[in-house]
Every structure is written in structure tokens, then in C-alpha cells.
Amino acid sequence: MESVPSKEYERWKQEEDAADRMIPLIGHLYRRQNVISTFFGKGLVHKNGLEIIQLQDFVCQHVRKTITSSDTLILLQAIVQHAGYAYSMRIDLGRTFILVEPFVVDYKKNMLVDDAKSHIMRSLAAFLDSKLEAIADSLHLPRSVDDAGLMQKPSDVVLYGFGRIGRLLARLLIEKSGPGVKLMLRAIVVRRGTREDVAKRANLLRLDSVHGPFLGTIKLDEEANAFVANGNLIHIIYSDAPDKCDYEKYGINDAVVIDNTGKWRDEEDLQQHLNAPGVSKVILTAPGKGKIPTVVAGVNDEQIVDGVSIYSAASCTTNAIAPTLLALEEKYGIVRGHIETVHSFTNDQNLIDNYHTKERRGRSAVLNMVITETGAAEAVVKCLPSLKGKLTANAIRVPTPNVSLAILNIELNHDTAQGLTVDEVNAYMCSTSINSPLQNQIDFVNSAEVASSDFVGYRAAGIIDGKATIVQGNKVILYVWYDNEFGYSCQVIRVLQKLKGIVHRRFPDKNQASEIDRLLGLSK
Incomplete structure (x- = not known):
């Protein structure tokens, strides 16, 4: 009578262990190689083990295909250890599994045979790397992580305002910081407050009654009138108007200003941001007035074009x-x-x-x-x-x-x-x-x-x-x-990424993904 629940419990513990072991590999790819790991398009970055299992279970019910955390762990190990072309991309581990399922099945059968296991892992990685190399060549991309210039200076971002949306945007931008990340929060513009102003604003970022505590550390740098969040130096700049800021004085150039105050909504008023030294683009986190283009990420973000400097991210x-x-x-x-x-x-x-x-x-x-x-x-x-x-x-x-x-x-x-x-x-x-x-x-x-x-x-x-x-x-x-x-803040970040031309190539690519979906009966 007890054998069935015992087997189920052991299976669960194995999957939980596999999911927990996935976390540092997903984090390594994200921070070091600018790789976003997904499962049939659903993001795995910053999820804990139980959330990974829950997400995979939900998706597998829909695609009618069993893919366990143990399966995806094997894929991640092959990519991290051996796949040199895995950089600056979104890797869909769910769809990738369909491509390499025989390798994974063979690997699991030989788990206790070290030589066979190592050979299969290298073969799996070589297969994946050849596919990734083909994508890089077809798009004329750099052939290595070093050539890709992942350490190049990211684009500067300034938050004009630090209310509910401003603080969540700050959390998201800080979360995305790292060697491969193309965006960097450099400054926050607010009206001057009390003598403890910087400390109070840092505490508002640190603690949130709705969204919980900030994940990481925040330290004050009173001399620079700034705070350091997870290693990111963020200046607090005081100003009463958009055109009164000299961002270049802080080493900020070609920045995107995200105006989350809602105070200025038409083109004439928002143009003031562009008159400030160091600013090149403006995103408004509210419905715009007049002829300001409204962009909703995923819906009409193709309207982001060269020559337009001000956009509304709608409500x-x-x-x-x-x-x-x-x-x-x-x-x-x-x-x-x-x-x-x-x-x-x-x-x-x-x-x-x-x-x-x-x-x-x-x-x-x-x-x-x-x-x-x-x-x-x-x-x-x-x-x-x-x-x-x-x-x-x-x-x-x-x-x-x-x-x-x-x-x-x-x-x-x-x-x-x-x-x-x-x-x-x-x-x-x-x-x-x-x-x-x-x-x-x-x-x-x-x-x-x-x-x-x-x-x-x-x-x-x-x-x-x-x-x-x-x-x-x-x-x-x-x-x-x-x-x-x-x-909503996540949508604003997606608009920002589109505005700065940050587009991750995808693996499997569009044609491969379409064929995989056809095999799974997912094509509409």
C-alpha cells in the first residue's frame, strides 16, 4: 500500500533536486553570456525550483508532452559546459528538448557509466553548438562570446520620477544588470526633499508593502548623493523641470529618460527632456497627448523607428x-x-x-x-x-x-x-x-x-x-x-529594449520552432 506514494515522493524529490540545480546554470547563462532561458517561451530566469516545476507542468499539459526538470537540467549542463556559441540569445529549453530527445534519453540510460555519459554529453553539446553556430553565421553575428563584445558599455537609462512605477522600473533594471546586459540605470531624478532624502528613497526601493523586499543589497553613497544597489551606482539628481538636468556632468550620455511622473504628456512638454545634455530618447509611462506615438510591447512595437525620439507606453x-x-x-x-x-x-x-x-x-x-x-x-x-x-x-x-x-x-x-x-x-x-x-x-x-x-x-x-x-x-x-x-512595468522595459535595438536571437529559430510545433500539434 505504501509503495506507490513512496515512488511518487522519490520522483518528486528527484525533480525538485534537478530544478534546484538548474537555477545556478540559468543564472550563469543570464549574467555571463546574456542568455535568457525559457520553456516554450515562458521565462525561467529568477525563478526558484518550485516555480520552475510548476511552470513546466503547466506548459507540458498544454503541449501534451512530458518534459521533466531532469531533462532540462541535462540540456543546461551541456550548454553551460560545452556550447561555445550560446551567447546573447533566448534558448527555449522545451522546444530544444524535442530536437535532442534521443541524446537525453540515451544519457539518462547511461547515468551510472561515466565514460558513456561523458561521450553522450559531448555529442549533445556538439550537436547544439553546430545549430547555434549556423544561426550566428546566417545572421553574420560574432563567432564567440569575446567577439560579441558582451563587456561593452551598456545604454544609459534615467528614471524621471520615483513613484510606484519608477521604483518597480528601478528593480527591473537592477535585476537585469550584469556583463551581458545592454541597459544600465544611471540616475533617478526627483524633487529635493529633506536632509535624509537619499536614505528615505533608498528605503522605499528596499521595502514595498505590495511587492515585498528588494532582492539584494542597497548601500548609501552620501558623498556622491547616490546609492549602490547590487553593485550599481545610481545617482539621485534633484530638479524641478526636465530641461534643468545636466546628465553629462554625471558621465551619462545618449540616455533614454523614462518619465514616470505623468506631469508632462504632450510633445512640447516632453521635448524638454531632449533639451537636457546627455538625453537622446524619452518614454512616457502614461497615455500621451497629441501626436506622440503610443506603443504597446508585442502589439505594435514595430512603430518604433529611427527619427522618432518620444514615445508613450500607454497605460x-x-x-x-x-x-x-x-x-x-x-x-x-x-x-x-x-x-x-x-x-x-x-x-x-x-x-x-x-x-x-x-x-x-x-x-x-x-x-x-x-x-x-x-x-x-x-x-x-x-x-x-x-x-x-x-x-x-x-x-x-x-x-x-x-x-x-x-x-x-x-x-x-x-x-x-x-x-x-x-x-x-x-x-x-x-x-x-x-x-x-x-x-x-x-x-x-x-x-x-x-x-x-x-x-x-x-x-x-x-x-x-x-x-x-x-x-x-x-x-x-x-x-x-x-x-x-x-x-505594466515589465511592458515598459520591453518597449525600452525595443527602442535600444536589444533583440535576442532565438534558438530554436523560427523555422525550427514551427516544425517542432507542427510535430506537437501546436500549429494554429
Whole structure:
């Protein structure tokens, strides 16, 4: 009676051990070789062992293929120890396993035979390296890590403002620092505060009531009016206006300024940043006014072009709904729709009833649900012009500090959506979250027990709640959760990477991945 649970327990401990052993290898590739490890497109960097197992289990259910942590560990060992062409790329360990499964199976059969095991490992690495070399040659890329210039100076980034979004952007930029990383947070611009200003701002970065403590160390450098976060020297610059900063004085050049204050939103005002010495580009973390291009990563980031210096990264809600709307538009066609957002309170609301220039927002944020307006429908049209005149939107602010919910009530094209079922819609959206260009933007859950706090810290722009999906004829209602702080900040970083031309080559490449997906029955 006890043999079955005992075997299952032993299997679990083996997989847990394998997942734990993957972590330093994933970290080594990321920090030293600028390699992002994924599993069918889902990121593995900065995950703990249990999160790796959980992610692999979810994906394997969808692709209907068993790939264990022990399998992916073997791949990682081969890449780290022997694959010289593994640098500056995204390596999909899940799809790579399909390419090299016979090697992995053979290796596991010979685990106790050292000579055979070593020979198979070298053969596996040689096979992988030949594939990686072919990609490098086809793209005329450097032939080694040293030739790739991974130690070259990264692009300078400045945060103008240090509120909720600013501090999360700082965490993300610091998290990504290392020899192979192409971005470096150099300065934060704020208004002058008290004598303990730098210490207080460092503590706000160190501790967060919603997102938890900063992972790493933060030390003050009072002489430089700066702090050092995980080895990164970050200057605190005081200024009352964008054009009053001389960044070159701090050795900052050709910088991207991310304005997260929301104070300046039109081209004329944001142009002030470009007048400051050391600045070349500006990203606004709010809906822009006038003709400023609106870019949602994964949706229309091809609009980032040479000659344009100012971009808006839209709002958290626009980033949450635009990818899902794009997926529906491409598959079925959208006739019309209404979006209702149930949004956590923000710091522009009042803690207790008090005067506010906007209707209803003067009421206590922690005691009330407050109906208010949202510009999400108009902003979506800026990145998805085909939806012009088709969408309306409203918002309800609720007494929670983070994670919001967008309810998409969409009428689809009758011809393409005829006979559509809940299972078909969910299958399509789940597939899109794993096997599409939108897999960084869309995630999918299918649990009847999840609640808003479960999505704190999600890096996807929006997470579709499959259990809540409703389909009636050609009308679909989708519930999309989103971390309106962290998920949005991840999208801003993706826009920043696109703006600076940071694009990781992929292995397997597009053609190989398509063939693998065809073999697995994933092709749409």
C-alpha cells in the first residue's frame, strides 16, 4: 500500500533536486553570456525550483508532452559546459528538448557509466553548438562570446520620477544588470526633499508593502548623493523641470529618460527632456497627448523607428487589454465591444473624503467602490487602428492596493465565430499564451480558486481567467487579470529594449520552432 506514494515522493524529490540545480546554470547563462532561458517561451530566469516545476507542468499539459526538470537540467549542463556559441540569445529549453530527445534519453540510460555519459554529453553539446553556430553565421553575428563584445558599455537609462512605477522600473533594471546586459540605470531624478532624502528613497526601493523586499543589497553613497544597489551606482539628481538636468556632468550620455511622473504628456512638454545634455530618447509611462506615438510591447512595437525620439507606453489597462484584443481581432474579427475595468486604487485618489478635481474621486479610496472614467478605449485605437469606433470603456476603482481586472465584452464577426464554444476560445487563448508572438504579453489560468492577490508580481501584461469565460453565439466575455504596477512595468522595459535595438536571437529559430510545433500539434 505504501509503495506507490513512496515512488511518487522519490520522483518528486528527484525533480525538485534537478530544478534546484538548474537555477545556478540559468543564472550563469543570464549574467555571463546574456542568455535568457525559457520553456516554450515562458521565462525561467529568477525563478526558484518550485516555480520552475510548476511552470513546466503547466506548459507540458498544454503541449501534451512530458518534459521533466531532469531533462532540462541535462540540456543546461551541456550548454553551460560545452556550447561555445550560446551567447546573447533566448534558448527555449522545451522546444530544444524535442530536437535532442534521443541524446537525453540515451544519457539518462547511461547515468551510472561515466565514460558513456561523458561521450553522450559531448555529442549533445556538439550537436547544439553546430545549430547555434549556423544561426550566428546566417545572421553574420560574432563567432564567440569575446567577439560579441558582451563587456561593452551598456545604454544609459534615467528614471524621471520615483513613484510606484519608477521604483518597480528601478528593480527591473537592477535585476537585469550584469556583463551581458545592454541597459544600465544611471540616475533617478526627483524633487529635493529633506536632509535624509537619499536614505528615505533608498528605503522605499528596499521595502514595498505590495511587492515585498528588494532582492539584494542597497548601500548609501552620501558623498556622491547616490546609492549602490547590487553593485550599481545610481545617482539621485534633484530638479524641478526636465530641461534643468545636466546628465553629462554625471558621465551619462545618449540616455533614454523614462518619465514616470505623468506631469508632462504632450510633445512640447516632453521635448524638454531632449533639451537636457546627455538625453537622446524619452518614454512616457502614461497615455500621451497629441501626436506622440503610443506603443504597446508585442502589439505594435514595430512603430518604433529611427527619427522618432518620444514615445508613450500607454497605460496599464491599455497594455493589459490590447494583446487580448489583438488576438481576438486576428482570429475572429471584432465588430464592437465594451471594456469594464475593476481597478485598484491609485495615489491620485484620497485616503479619506476630500476635495478632488475629478468627479467621484474625492471619495475615500479605501472605503468605496468609485465609478470613474478611463481612456483605455481611445488608447487602444492608437495601437490597434482597426478597432476605431468599435470600443467603449468605463472603470470602477476598488479598495485594493494592486492587481486589477478587465472585463472584455466583445461581439465577434458572425461568420468566423459561428458555433464558437467556451472550450474553443479558452484553447485558443491558452495556445496564444504559449505559442505566439504575444506569449510575453498574455498568460492564462484555468483555476476556479484564483483571486486578485494571486497575480501580484506577474510579468505578463494580462492573465486570462479561463474559468470565467462566457460565450453566447458570437459574443465573448473574457476576464483579464493584470498587475497594474509590475506587469505594466515589465511592458515598459520591453518597449525600452525595443527602442535600444536589444533583440535576442532565438534558438530554436523560427523555422525550427514551427516544425517542432507542427510535430506537437501546436500549429494554429
